[in-house]
Amino acid sequence: MQGRTLNFVTKSMVKTKRIPKQARAKARIAAILSATDALLRSSLPSNITTTAIAHTAKIPVGSVYQYFRDKNDILEQLYAEASKQVEELVLAEQSAVDPALGFDHINRTLLQCFWQTARSHPTFGALTRWANREHSFVEVTPGTDSSLARLIMRTFEITGINLPAARKEAVLRISVTVVSAVVDIAFEEDDADKAQTLIDELALLLSGYLA
Structure with missing residues (x-):
């Protein structure tokens, strides 16, 4: 992994599991990122789980893993x-x-x-x-x-x-x-x-x- 910048993240730190091609897939990814962002405003990153992310996004937890490897993968993208x-x-x-x-x-x-x-x-x-x-x-x-x-x-x-x-x-x-x-x-x-x-x-x- 390459380093980030003034606390600006390089592309190598962001590796989503699946590239969305359809509107529904893009909407799911947006919902996952939005839900995680909302959770970050009241919880430490270490306390956030993919289950909580899915619940907040109102999607099945399995959908999270369709597009992201794990919670850290989501956090990397939000950091970017x-x-x-x-x-x-x-x-x-x-x-x-x-x-x-x-x-x-x-x-x-x-x-x-x-x-x-x-x-x-x-x-x-x-x-x-x-x-x-x-x-x-x-x-x-x-x-x-x-x-x-x-x-x-x-x-x-x-x-x-x-x-x-x-x-x-x-x-x-x-x-x-x-x-x-x-x-x-x-x-x-x-x-x-x-x-x-x-x-x-x-x-x-x-x-x-x-x-």
């Missing part, structure tokens, strides 16, 4: 969808920034945008914590071809940071790994102020590293 929603908002913020503000300001702005968006999302935090427990550090660490890497590279470009070819991949890899790891740790922190401090320190760390 939640990640995409967060990613789109960060991309919109990035496209609106003024390059003249410089890297430090833009870096802080984008990290805060992500953090506030992710924390306010109804299921993203729970799914991130679930993924951290289900997968190894290597599996959840995004690569240099991830959407997080593209966001970071775009930030470099719009703020005029030009990296030598010999350093570019290494700097990008380190930046992506550090951002992903600190954000994951922040999501494990129950104290909102302490979590925010981690994000603030992350911004300072990146600014110092890339100064």
Whole structure:
């Protein structure tokens, strides 16, 4: 399994068992995902069962296994969808920034945008914590071809940071790994102020590293 991005999931993490071709099949999958999403708003991922999902979706439990391997398969897809929603908002913020503000300001702005968006999302935090427990550090660490890497590279470009070819991949890899790891740790922190401090320190760390 390849890693996810700023807590954005790669396609390799989403492997539905059966590709729907008919309207009824698509409706069933939508019902399963919607039911699981609803359950996530009041229950921990570990406490959700396929039986509960089927009951909430008002379908036979066997129908769940027609389209998904297991509960984790469903959670992976929901995580991908939640990640995409967060990613789109960060991309919109990035496209609106003024390059003249410089890297430090833009870096802080984008990290805060992500953090506030992710924390306010109804299921993203729970799914991130679930993924951290289900997968190894290597599996959840995004690569240099991830959407997080593209966001970071775009930030470099719009703020005029030009990296030598010999350093570019290494700097990008380190930046992506550090951002992903600190954000994951922040999501494990129950104290909102302490979590925010981690994000603030992350911004300072990146600014110092890339100064």
